[in-house]
Amino acid sequence: xxxxxxxxxxxxxxxxxxxxxxxxxxxxxxxxxxxxxxxxxxxxxxxxxxxxxxxxxxxxxxxxxxxxxxxxxxxxxxxxxxxxxxxxxxxxxxxxxxxxxxxxxxxxxxxxxxxxxxxxxxxxxxxxxxxxxxxxxxxxxxxxxxxxxxxxxxxxxxxxxxxxxxxxxxxxxxxxxxxxxxxx
Numbered sequence: 001x002x003x004x005x006x007x008x009x010x011x012x013x014x015x016x017x018x019x020x021x022x023x024x025x026x027x028x029x030x031x032x033x034x035x036x037x038x039x040x041x042x043x044x045x046x047x048x049x050x051x052x053x054x055x056x057x058x059x060x061x062x063x064x065x066x067x068x069x070x071x072x073x074x075x076x077x078x079x080x081x082x083x084x085x086x087x088x089x090x091x092x093x094x095x096x097x098x099x100x101x102x103x104x105x106x107x108x109x110x111x112x113x114x115x116x117x118x119x120x121x122x123x124x125x126x127x128x129x130x131x132x133x134x135x136x137x138x139x140x141x142x143x144x145x146x147x148x149x150x151x152x153x154x155x156x157x158x159x160x161x162x163x164x165x166x167x168x169x170x171x172x173x174x175x176x177x178x179x180x181x182x183x184x
Contacts, residue, residue, distance in 0.1 A: 014054040032169040062175040073168045091147040102135025
């Protein structure tokens, strides 16, 4: 097998590193482009990463189209990764911005109230406490709605991209003239 991997005149070699939970999915996708898995190993730096090495014959029919489709598929896979990475970014930003500010103002207002009863401190404590309370209430009302919308958008976008990936893989599979069972 080592001779096949290093024989660049007869075989193309592709090395990837992927998240462990994605490895099987990635392997299945690359089979559609006539890639055969020859090595799968733990990454030496990261526990949740797997190193994959694929080979395929150098001279194959429709190689240009397959490579173009593979680029399209990889772009979609990267988009899924970005979606997963930023899955809750709006809710997190809203929570950090409004929630923390509201809580800070509420605590600051209460501290001003108990430190001194000067008219300015009392007025400031009431204003800060009211604004803080309003922000905490807004946070409590809108955070679940934002999270729900963000989750719905994530699911919709991920399904759309996965459908595109499956279509690309079907086209690639038809170019190599087989079905998944022949390439396994």
